[in-house]
Amino acid sequence: xxxxxxxxxxxxxxxxxxxxxxxxxxxxxxxxxxxxxEVSAPDPAAPPPAPAVGNAPAPAPPTDxxxxxxxxxxxxxxxxxxxxxxxxxxxxxxIFNLAExxxxxGETGYRWDAQAWFGGDINRLVIKSEGEGAAHLxxxxxxxxxxxxxxxxxxxxxxxxxxxxxxxxxTYAAFGIEGLAPSWFEVEAAGFISTDGDxxxxxxxxxxxxxxxxxxxxxxxxxxxxxxxxxAQRVGAGxxxxxxxxRLRYEFSRKFAPYVGISFDGTTGTTASYARTDGxxxxxxxxxxxxxxxx
Numbered sequence: 001x002x003x004x005x006x007x008x009x010x011x012x013x014x015x016x017x018x019x020x021x022x023x024x025x026x027x028x029x030x031x032x033x034x035x036x037x038e039v040s041a042p043d044p045a046a047p048p049p050a051p052a053v054g055n056a057p058a059p060a061p062p063t064d065x066x067x068x069x070x071x072x073x074x075x076x077x078x079x080x081x082x083x084x085x086x087x088x089x090x091x092x093x094x095i096f097n098l099a100e101x102x103x104x105x106g107e108t109g110y111r112w113d114a115q116a117w118f119g120g121d122i123n124r125l126v127i128k129s130e131g132e133g134a135a136h137l138x139x140x141x142x143x144x145x146x147x148x149x150x151x152x153x154x155x156x157x158x159x160x161x162x163x164x165x166x167x168x169x170x171t172y173a174a175f176g177i178e179g180l181a182p183s184w185f186e187v188e189a190a191g192f193i194s195t196d197g198d199x200x201x202x203x204x205x206x207x208x209x210x211x212x213x214x215x216x217x218x219x220x221x222x223x224x225x226x227x228x229x230x231x232a233q234r235v236g237a238g239x240x241x242x243x244x245x246x247r248l249r250y251e252f253s254r255k256f257a258p259y260v261g262i263s264f265d266g267t268t269g270t271t272a273s274y275a276r277t278d279g280x281x282x283x284x285x286x287x288x289x290x291x292x293x294x295x
Contacts, residue, residue: 092116093294094116094294095115098112098113099114099292100112100259101290102132103288110132111130111131111290114128114129122148122149125144125147126147126159127142127144128142139163140163140164141162141164143159143161143162143174145159145174155178156176156177157190158176160172160174161173161174161192168232168233170194170195170196170198171195172192173193174191174192177189185205186208188204189203198230199226199227204221204222206219207219214250214252215251216248217248218246220243222243223241224241224242225240226240235270236270240271241265241266243265245264246262247261247290255293256291257292257293259292260287262287267282267283
């Protein structure tokens with residue numbers, strides 16, 4: 001028994017040595033007073049809180065530009081004037097896509113395809129004209145169109161077209177779309193309804209393949225269609241004619257680019273029959289020399 005009592009006494013002594021608070025009573029936790037719980041009043045001298053993100057006033061525009069340190073004031077003024085003329089609210093331009101002489105079948109002819117516009121990036125007035133002839137004018141037309149941009153690459157157009165002499169003069173309602181297709185193909189598609197109810201269509205495709213920065217090869221295709229026979233205009237229903245061309249131009253500047261090329265023009269169906277009846281060949285291949293320019 002004495003041995004057992006000694007063992008119990010040793011165990012109790014070891015437990016008290018491991019717990020320094022053993023045998024002591026812990027004081028109660030302090031309760032914060034009302035003074036500690038009061039919220040301090042804002043300091044009137046403190047700066048106002050920062051505005052929420054997105055509501056801060058815009059910074060003042062810079063009054064100095066880095067380029068002003070490297071270029072004379074006169075050059076910078078000319079550059080800014082040129083930028084404003086190109087990107088102002090409205091502008092005007094005239095461009096001759098085709099202005100050429102054609103050689104083939106023992107005769108010399110001519111052809112033009114031009115347009116002019118005035119307006120801004122969204123709304124424009126567009127004037128288009130194209131035609132061709134040899135000893136005399138064979139065909140010619142002019143269009144006046146309202147053009148509306150529907151996205152950065154495409155424009156909707158609507159207006160009137162007038163075919164002038166020497167053929168029978170006709171006036172059409174015109175509507176279409178033009179722009180840049182994927183892979184940078186230029187596309188122009190249009191429909192026409194004459195005052196007599198005749199319906200025509202046109203599709204033009206072209207692509208500028210740069211060989212160098214100044215040397216450009218342009219394949220071009222144009223297709224004209226008719227929904228009905230038009231004997232007075234020597235036009236048959238279906239595909240009226242197709243023009244396939246390949247032109248190589250050299251841009252001395254963007255505004256002046258002479259070119260040479262080859263053009264194939266062929267009529268089909270009833271239109272080809274009209275051509276044979278009139279003593280004309282239904283197809284023709286011509287060598288062309290011309291100039292593309294704008295101003």
